Amino acid sequence: MLSKAVRTSETMEPALAFPDQDRTTAEKLAELQKRIGKRPNIVWFLIDDMGWGDPGLYGGGEAVGAATPNMDRLAREGLMLTSTYSQPTCTPTRSAILTGRLPVRTGLTRPILAGDKITKNPWAEEASLPKLLGEVGYATVLCGKWHVGDVEGMRPHDVGFDEFYGFYPASQELSKSLDKRRYPDLVLNPERMQMFHDTGASEALIHGFKGGETTVAQKIESLDDIAEADHTLKEFSVAKIKELAKGGKPFFLEHAFMKVHADNFASREFEGKSASKYPYKDAVVEVDAYIGEMVKALDDAGVLDDTFIFITSDNGPQMDSWPDSGTTPFRGAKGSAWEGGVRVPGIAYWRGMISPGRQSDELFDLMDLFNTSLDLGGALDRIPTDRYIDGIDQTSFLLADGGHSMREKVYIWNEQNFMAMRMYEYKIMTKVVETKSQWLDIDMSTITDVGLAPWVFNLYIDPKEQYPVGHRMNAWLASLAAEMKAHAATFKKYPPKDIGLAQ
Template sequence: MSERTSTLSKAERTRDNLEPAVPHVEQANAAKAKLDALIEAKGQRPNIVWFLIDDMGYGDPGAFGGGEAIGAATPNMDRLAREGLKLTSTYSQPTCTPTRSAILTGRLPVRTGLTRPILAGDRVGKNPWEDEISLAALLSDSGYTTVLSGKWHVGEAEGMRPHDVGFDEFYGFYPAQKELSQAFDKRRYPDLLLNPERLAALRAEGGSEALIHGWKGGRTEEASRITCLDDVADGDRKLKEFSIGKIRELAASGKPFFLEHAFMKVHADNFPSKAFEGASSSKFPYKDSVVEVDTYIGEIVDALDQAGVLENTFIFITSDNGPQRDSWPDAGYSPFRGAKSSAWEGGVRVPGIAYWKGMISPGRESDGLFDLMDLFNTCLALAGAEDKVPQDRYIDGISQVSFLLCDGGESCREKVFIWAEKDLMAMRMYEYKIHIKVMTTHAQWLDIDMTTVASVGIAPWLFNLYIDPKEEYPVGHRMNAFIAPMSAELKAHAATFKKFPPKDIGL
């Protein structure tokens, strides 16, 4: 099966449940030969390590225009970007839970029902994981040891925990950092902390306030309780120590492994651990936390090197969405319009760094499109488990192995579809971005708390991101000839939901 949707498109659909991809035959063959040679030399499939930073802005790392220039040096991320592939058009979902579920399923959140963060008091009508298949489960079935260290935030009820959905081991926190700190910070939440009845009501919701250790099969323990803000501040240090110890253990096992290290920081409210208070030039807690995260990335990568597995490990560094500007100044920076929760570039365009010593040539930079859902297909391909990509549901991810591994490699992705909860908002195709719904923020930076969604008027809002990266002035039909074919691509995307209906889990 091979079909193209519009005259503007070069992507081909090879199966009705797979997102169309641009075929790069020579590139794919070269990447396969390169990977096969490594597997033969190492005697096993490559390890996979993800660093998922919470709410870090596109402009926070130095490699993406931030770093020391904005008061928080990031030498480790910068070095990995310099010695690997810097991806300048990497896309997430607008908020946390949607991204975290999407990268593990290769599916848009509107398909899985995980369309927004799961918060204290939420009750889902159906466990979405009952009929979803996670990357961790597929890799575990393929001989990998799968570990999640850090933030989960995709459900903490039995059946929805990381060690229930495919991870062999989980060491981390179910909720976001703010959901832990709010129960102890009386200066920021006085109406909660100074009102015992309301604090008791919050805790009656049953949300976890502990560092959890869980294993496949259901065994679950509390490693430690959160009893004060110092415990919140120290969370990422504990997670880092666990990941370093686990790497030593996994490297000695002789089996390939998948480690997702998901930081609690730099999600508001930020409290840097004692060793990092004032560590940034700015001295603000958010910036200190950026320095802390960057330092831990360096230490974990060093642990891979010391364990002798760095050259056989694919590393990817990113953020789960744009910065949460509602909490400013406890927030990151994006040079683009909008922020977390927004369909504008500031909400969904995030740093992307692919590093693999000896496999990804140093000094590469590309504006080729990379959706974080592509990690699902890419990692299955690296594991030799392409045949495990499900055929009974729509998969929005695309394997990007050839793009990542080949010098001068081109992206296999042609389009990124941007949803905000259950609304299809926009699509990026090449350097163009077309909006069929737009977000209006009614107070400066309150992209979550004071934003409304509206349909566009007579024509979609079409921007050329190469001349207008802030999406300030639509070029529209008067300056662009591609509204019709891009609209056809949007219609083709919408049509996939007729054959593969979305789920509603009552979130």
Template sequence: MKRLTTLLLLLCCLPAASAEQPPRFDRSVQTAENFEAAIPRPQQDQAVAAKLARLQAKTGRRPNIVWLVVDDLGYGDPGCYGGGATVGASTPNIDQLAASGLRLTSCYAQQTCTPTRSAVLTGRLPVRTGLVRPILAGDKITANPWADEVSLPALLSDAGYFTLLTGKWHVGESEGMRPHDVGFDEYYGYYPAQKEISQRVDDRRFPGLVLNPERLAAFEAVGPSDRLTHGRKGGPTEELAAIESTDDMAAADQTLTDFTIKRIKELAAGDQPFFIEHCFMKVHCDNFPHPDHAGRSEAKYPYKDSIREVDAQVGAIVAALDQAGVRENTLIFFTSDNGPQMDAWPDAGYTPFRGAKGTTWEGGVRVPGVASWPGVIPAGRVSDGLFDLMDLFGVGLNLAGVASDKLPGDRYYDYIDQASFLLADDGQSKRETVYFWWGKELMACRMKEYKAHVKVVIAEAPHMHIDLATVRDVGLAPWFFNLYLDPKEEMTVGHRLDPWMATVSGKLKAHGATFKKYPPKSIGL
């Protein structure tokens, strides 16, 4: 009896068999009802927290953050992503930046520019904020989407950072929606995209507008600003030189780069860490290369010359950080706001994937993503871990020491803090799923190497992914692709090769359910 009692006590001390959870296909865990579920990586998080603490003790300040965002750059344009000279425009500076740090091969944007640009600054999907597409000439916004949003630059500014946006904005230009109204301490750039400015002066491509005084006057009455703007939070907003010719448009990016370099020198000499989002006007059509680069690419075409120009300006900005002595305390992230706009071909980029800007195929949403930070991110890293550009919101909060409890609890946040993915020596992604929307339509999601579509954008003619395309339901079952076998999304595998379609489809349903408790805003777009 005594031996039986001892045996029972020993058995009671052993873990129950049911307590050992088997591995799950979905590894993500939701720690708060209004935050996106993430894959727990506690050891990785702790290692990076210790690394950052050592760096702060050494430098005496928080790290700087610099985003370099190109407009409509294709995944396959940079040499480090298989492009470069192969597709007619060498990119030595972008390639060197990638070699110095981490190159992401599954980095995702939204399918057009305004949605991406708003998402990275709010940490929320555009369908939640109402910024589901670009605001165009003649649009009537019914509400200011920024009125109740808490932006990353506002949070960083409150945490002691100086925040600057240089270049393209395209997320609203009326008072209350400008960069310096929504959290940036300073703004120097143009509100709209290149084409929305240059179309009023390019009489070869838009003669029906430029050469018709009556129509041009009507456009000017509703069209976006064509002026370089300099604004300061709580201070004046100055309208500087207007774009009066395609030559002026060609020179715009160099003017913006010169300003960013000037501010880097000034800010590096100050006592605040800084956050700079430098948004290139190029390579959104219509492209007019700077005279220093015209005809200098291998292809000699304006788009390719503009790629060469952007590459040179990336190199100049990185060199300015180095010369200012802050490169080793600065995270640089280089990316594009969506895939190439093939509707403007040949003034368009290259992607090896199906689709382009305006679609939720890989060609529209998979973009270059390069993170560089000497001494923190080991050189030569490459990862296929999932990264949504919204995750930059969480990375920024982490580096600035801003806790997520600073965010309102009455709305859903879609970002994931991926600082440890980017900064750990062999960091692993904490994101299990990326969701894709087209306007107010839930289209698809990627989970691991799988992607399920419930709606698709079909181009009705070559390269016409926006102007001659239709949105369709897929039919009896989601279109289910294995992106490792079929990165061009040409042949479904759901009922033949893979058993995970129901699991991925279940993630789509669960994601859709978040909108019942946290309904999306509508601003009239």
């Protein structure tokens, strides 16, 4: 058997065991808690649609016309993960990191768009990370993009966050009704504009509080408003960090950028600041600068040493909007199960707790942030046991010098379709996304069964997934297939939810 993972509960994903690194990490965290008198802060920087190849240390940066000195520095001074996996699109990833569950289990299998009619509230039955952290004394804030439901009961401040300051939809959903050059058949047609407004799509910056008031902080009325949205969000998070640092509670802040999701409109301060001069590249430079400012705010507030930071993207680059799009060295893009769609940057930084200069290609799924954050917050015992949890606690992998990943496998779904599994360096695919025209990875693609046998790739010799090694060059086809069957079996006892996004 190829697998070494151990199942400790029928409701938890099997994990690899490294008792020594768990022990040393627990000692390190205990010493920290004794020193600061509370649990650590947790800060996520979630960038929208940034490619694996956009940050400098991942092969991008200056080499592709958009320097990223802040992300590069944090990667050099922390842990750079080269096999971090997201979901193929944004809503699935954003729900998965907050529930520790595959989107096919929660029903949040694709982005919720204007006009969608949700048949049930998936959050009513989910235990979100901010809710569980709040129960053990954390202050919880989401600043930025949500895109996981905007009706009452599905908003961030309804599902566990103490405070939300941001936008319900993606930036493109906001710009559609304003950009007459790109959407003339909408913007220049009053009847269609009225129909669009009648869908009830949010067109504003929202400020909401748990159990309290929800207000419109700013009505989005121009493309300039969209261009400056991330500046507005950054200013809020900088001020909020100062406030939270004085509050005495540990805090969880998820800062979710609107950029670099298309359509990108350059902020006044950053227009032409990238070597490329293209709006996407200017947006990368802007996001990188804001990460630097927010990390500095943590330092200025005296809490940087007490704060676990993770930087990532919600999926691969959206090639359909090229050249308003990112960079990946891998096959495929946003919307696909190819590496280009789901393999994203992952940077873990914690001054004094994560040794500088670490790099690892061992597996990390963004769902692991759920379990890991609960471990850091002292709330692992609050993980529900009446449903299947796909996340794995990776605390010791991230914090221990030379730490190993507890994750043996990553399962890749595209909406209701099980597409692939990565196990060590092997990728086995049962379905593939076929792009019918270049740059149209979403708008002109199909999902196809692979046929006679699964396609098996060795990502160490073929990272672009161009040539299956199959049974003729791989000894593990039967073992890989057995692991996929075990994964499928978890859905028999814990069936997936249908909330009306199946089509």
